[in-house]
Amino acid sequence: MPKGIQQAAERLLEAARTRTPCAPVRDVLPDGSAETAYAVQNILTARSLDDGRRIVGRKVGLTSPAVQRQLGVDRPDFGVLFADMEIADATVADSGRLLQPKVEAEIAFVLAADLDAVDLDAAAVRSATAHVVAALEIVDSRIAGWDITFADTVADNASSALYVLGTEPTDLAGLDLTTVRMELVDGTGATMSEGTGAACLGDPVEAVLWLARTCRDLGAPLRAGEIVLSGALGPMAPAAADGVYTARLSDLGTVSVGFSGTALRPGDRVAPERPLGVSN
Template sequence: MTARTTTEGAGDAARIDDVAALLTAAAKTRTPCAPVREHLGATDIDAAYEVQHRLVAARTAAGARRVGAKIGLTARAVQQQFGVFQPDFGVLFADMVYAHTEPVPLGRFLQPRAEGEIAFVLGRDLDLPGTTVADVLRATDFVLPAIEIVDSRIAGWDLAITDTVADNASSGAVVLGTTPFRLDGRDLARVGMTLYHDGEPVSFGAGHACLGSPVVAVAWLAREMEQRGQPLRAGDLVMSGALGPMVPVGGPGRYRLELDGLGDVEALIEAGNEEEDA
């Protein structure tokens, strides 16, 4: 159980189990479910994180390897898209991570959308209370350009904060660039972003859109995860949050992210599903 969980009693446990079962079934059948805030309420974030915790534990028990964490709802443009005005976090697993130009099967998703981000790879633990931006800078080994394919098990992306938290922060997949960049002397708040779909620009943004800076976002994440008993560790991959609006992924195609001074990465979305591609 996470450190800040406040749910109590058999009724609450049954409610958590019911929501976890709904989201598990939605993922398995590729059929979105109704908003789970109907069971959790729209503001009980601790209960939503307990659902997430149980889903993560079930995946881990089934053999999935945890590789890091992701921050959601950092950019004002994304918050306005959903009417949810606070960040959240989810867990990343190895089978969610793809490399530059590696085919990503469209069939693994329900309602995918793409967004441009900066990924951090940690060289030290971030497990102390009150993590600062200085701690994040000291702990970061390198950063990479990254495209996140976010997804939702909630029908129509009809979200309150409890819906997306319970649903592992609307996680889907991550596509990483292959050239690492050190942070020495770089102001990530000033990094500009352009996301292209099949050669056409579809989203623009900058580092300052991500809670002021992606470094600030990672410091928030480290504090939040430490308080919930899930501290970030050396080697973790951290998706620091969107730099601009997310865009729908309506079918196969190429999504290319260009970051000023931090290279580029391309996500190749192909028809098919994981079973067919295996």
Template sequence: MSDNETANETVLALAARLREAEQSRRTIAPVRNEISPDDAAIAYAVQRANVDARSAKGERIVGRKIGLTSPAVQRQLGVDQPDFGTLFASMAYGDNEPMPLSSLIQPKVEAEIALVLERDLTKDRHTFADLIGATAYALAAIEVVDSRIDKWDIHFVDTVADNASSAMFVLGSRPVLLRDLDLAGCAMTLSQDGEVLSRGTGSACLGNPLNAAAWLADRMVQLGTPLRAGDVVLTGALGPMVAVTRPGTFTTQIDGLGSVRATFTD
């Protein structure tokens, strides 16, 4: 068997294992036990296999998420760049729409700024002007992340293979033009039952959420799947993640964007 055939078998086996973990809500051992911890190409191939599997079942891709935008988290995982995952319509929830905890394994929430595009992003290298011109509006958002890897014991290839630890996302309902926002300076709080659990600012996301969006736009063009009009882009966390341990409502408030609520039910 050739090296390519062996690699392909590994990709398909790991992809199937991650699908089963998500469906059964039982975690698996880190995938880095079976691929090199530095082999991002294989990890993204695993992710792509599961994206293709979902698409083949009729699920609709609605955008992308950017992960590992915190320099501290990058240092922790030994990488010097973010990662990305794919968003499906089945993952999207509205503000305060109930989300069943029973469908998740070990969820956490993080506050983000979402961009919704009105033009394609197809250049080899995108500038802030390109991104601003292509963005219809921004929304406050909460991403629900959930690792299929046991006890969140993840390195870079683990989270990449696992669709960047994606699970669900909640978009706010107050669209705001970028010219009316201070993307780097906006303050964020994430609270539950009135208790603030996480704080941050736009600058926590690679200095400015548009830095993360530019990285993603360039990367997707390199892969031959550029961002398109209508896509949702979750630009990355503005503060520390918070574990979801019980039913209840998490509320994110972001200066200039208002609030958005993620409500978990039994």
């Protein structure tokens, strides 16, 4: 293994362990290619599995033109979802697990069948989907100041951290996800981000299809029971340590998260009696 790949992995692991953002890893990677960056990600994934973490799905990243512009990249990527990354809807996430988080509103697919066929298409993705649900992804970068290129974010497990699934599963049959409207608001009701399903590679189904084909070709296909975060429907919003955020997705309902700076403990419900962002 080229020395730079291991060096990049150790740099990211140290940043995660110490909760101290590190310098970009692109300077130590041999060629900055996608293959090299995913080799770093694979080391991090293997280390997580050795530590007892369990893979429950994948995430597609960099699907929204707005997010691509924010980060200066021009193509999607993917990362791994682990069971301990999930936060229950409308509860408080532990800010101590995070370095410099941002929030994205997405559509999550829960699979009922494997996606490993040679002739995968959008119809196959729809058929394999048990249901879709509104979701939030709390992205984070182990790299200081989000000073990242495509290689940096891929190596850093696609800048993933936590995710939240809504509680209103919806049948995908007959549903046009391109027309889903998204609004992300903070605890005061102020709009932080807006977008539509069409912002996600033209259609979130196409984003999942891209992922399914990519993972199949890499020999690690998507499997029944896995969760797929299909990508942001609008720009990322900075997450304040005491913030509360709610995404409203037409046809799919709402999904919310707070952070432990709210003076509540991780896992507490943020607003058990009313939707987040709505005052008495």
